[in-house]
Amino acid sequence: MQAWDVIIVGGGSAGLSAALMLGRSRRRVLVVDAGRPRSRTAAHMHGVLGRDHTSPLDLLAAGRAELTRYDVVVESGEVAGAVPLDAESAGADGLSFELELESGARHAARRVLVATGLVDELPDIPGLAGQWGRGVVLCPYCDGWEVRDERIAVIASGAANAHQAQLLRELSDDVTFFTGGAALPPATREGLEARGIAIEERPVAEVLEDGDGRLRAVRLDDGTELGADVVFVAPRAVANDGVLRELGARFMRQGGAQQVIVDDDGRTSVRGLYAAGNVIGPRSSVPWAMATGNLAGTAMNADLVEEDIRRAVERRG
Ligand SMILES: Cc1cc2nc3c(=O)[nH]c(=O)nc-3n(C[C@H](O)[C@H](O)[C@H](O)COP(=O)(O)OP(=O)(O)OC[C@H]3O[C@@H](n4cnc5c(N)ncnc54)[C@H](O)[C@@H]3O)c2cc1C
Structure with missing residues (x-):
């Protein structure tokens, strides 16, 4: 020894x-x-x-x-x-x-x-893990500036990432907060709406890539696809x-x-x-x-x- x-x-x-x-x-x-x-x-x-x-x-x-x-x-x-x-x-x-x-x-x-x-234990959504560290990230300070003015999706794992969405709103006009159907506290909802952050209640079914392996969209449970350049999550x-x-x-x-x-x-x-x-x-x-x-x-x-x-x-x- x-x-x-x-x-x-x-x-x-x-x-x-x-x-x-x-x-x-x-x-x-x-x-x-x-x-x-x-x-x-x-x-x-x-x-x-x-x-x-x-x-x-x-x-x-x-x-x-x-x-x-x-x-x-x-x-x-x-x-x-x-x-x-x-x-x-x-x-x-x-x-x-x-x-x-x-x-x-x-x-x-x-x-x-x-x-x-x-x-980091990711939310159990198909497609997230394969994009981890590239199209799917967690920290606005680490990866936000690179996607300024792009289409930013924030997938909630709790009310905590509403703050993520607010930080990212400083960097882009196109931020969507996916609640996964969870109820938002009224003040949180009001803050998101007041700053022009879209709120999507329908659950996310999958995160989709393009042919080059780049993140391209978030697919909802009802089959709707919403274009996205990056997804932020809170693992x-x-x-x-x-x-x-x-x-x-x-x-x-x-x-x-x-x-x-x-x-x-x-x-x-x-x-x-x-x-x-x-x-x-x-x-x-x-x-x-x-x-x-x-x-x-x-x-x-x-x-x-x-x-x-x-x-x-x-x-x-
Ligand atoms: C996708 C992503 C992007 C990030 N981007 C940034 C960024 O841009 N800027 C920034 O400042 N921070 C960033 N971070 C955060 C940053 O990675 C962490 O804060 C940092 O790595 C923490 O360092 P650490 O030494 O505590 O842990 P780690 O870097 O995770 O190192 C821990 C090491 O311990 C080893 N280990 C674990 N268990 C054992 C064991 N039993 N025996 C031997 N070895 C073991 C692991 O294998 C690992 O090598 C990012 C994090 C993620 C997930």
């Missing part, structure tokens, strides 16, 4: 940012990454200063290349199990956690950061939080979902266990994910320094 200062589970924007800070602090770091970052189907990302309109996968590849300067190992794989170590197993290195990869390899570390992101965010649960982190109810409790630096309720990025919240922003990883990386290093001081003092007697 190999021993590390820190193991980072998940090598997306959050995990790699943490690894950068730890590597620069001469910590021995293992990043284990399953290679399924949330925005992998998107050709471009936006709103990322210095990287606007570039590939999210290129960003991660550049991040990995930067890490080769430091004592950071990035390994492809999936963490399949995790256990806290008791004082006896901790040994002289002060190891706190043991992780097992799907390959069967076992690694132990003094600190663990979980940066495993989330899974259900399901955090990849298995490792956090196995290690005993505490969760709270937040917006109808269970969310791990962390402080501003990503500390969970379990000593030495940290979390960053989309696993701690569903925001759609690479800069935010990077910031949480950066903060967790520096906090973990500071935490390790405190431990190093304590041990050095004990050794002196």
Whole structure:
């Protein structure tokens, strides 16, 4: 079993940012990454200063290349199990956690950061999944400007995406809000109507592509086809939080979902266990994910320094 200062589970924007800070602090770091970052189907990302309109996968590849300067190992794989170590197993290195990869390899570390992101569960409408990240997107700030003045469809999964429709109305005169037949609160309906956002009550049956694989229309239950250049949805965010649960982190109810409790630096309720990025919240922003990883990386290093001081003092007697 190999021993590390820190193991980072998940090598997306959050995990790699943490690894950068730890590597620069001469910590021995293992990043284990399953290679399924949330925005992998998107050709471009936006709103990322210095990287606007570039590939999210290129960003991660550049991040990995930067890490080769430091004592950071990035390994492809999936963490399949995790256990806290008791004082006896901790040994002289002060190891706190043991992780097992799907390959069967076992690694132990003094600190663990979980940066495993989330899974976007799309509404169950045929055609949506095949267009995900291209003709079907979720974030007006990430993908709205590219479709300014185009025909924008917003498919509701709840009243929450009425706000999406209002944000998109800033970018186009042609926005349709598909309610799926759900009742809208009167104030929401009034706000949509007042701003010229069309409201379509008939349920959506399918999202259609043209011969080149580009989104072209939304087909309703009664067979009517309404032309659309892009569809915005609000997927259900399901955090990849298995490792956090196995290690005993505490969760709270937040917006109808269970969310791990962390402080501003990503500390969970379990000593030495940290979390960053989309696993701690569903925001759609690479800069935010990077910031949480950066903060967790520096906090973990500071935490390790405190431990190093304590041990050095004990050794002196
Ligand atoms: C379609 C789409 C478009 C987007 N466009 C933009 C945009 O334009 N601009 C923007 O700022 N944001 C955008 N986002 C949001 C952005 O993708 C996320 O905010 C960001 O990826 C979150 O980073 P993360 O590191 O938390 O998670 P991720 O990037 O999802 O990385 C998590 C990593 O952990 C790995 N992992 C999970 N479980 C395990 C395990 N058990 N063991 C090992 N590895 C594991 C995953 O495979 C993945 O590689 C978009 C999102 C989507 C869905």
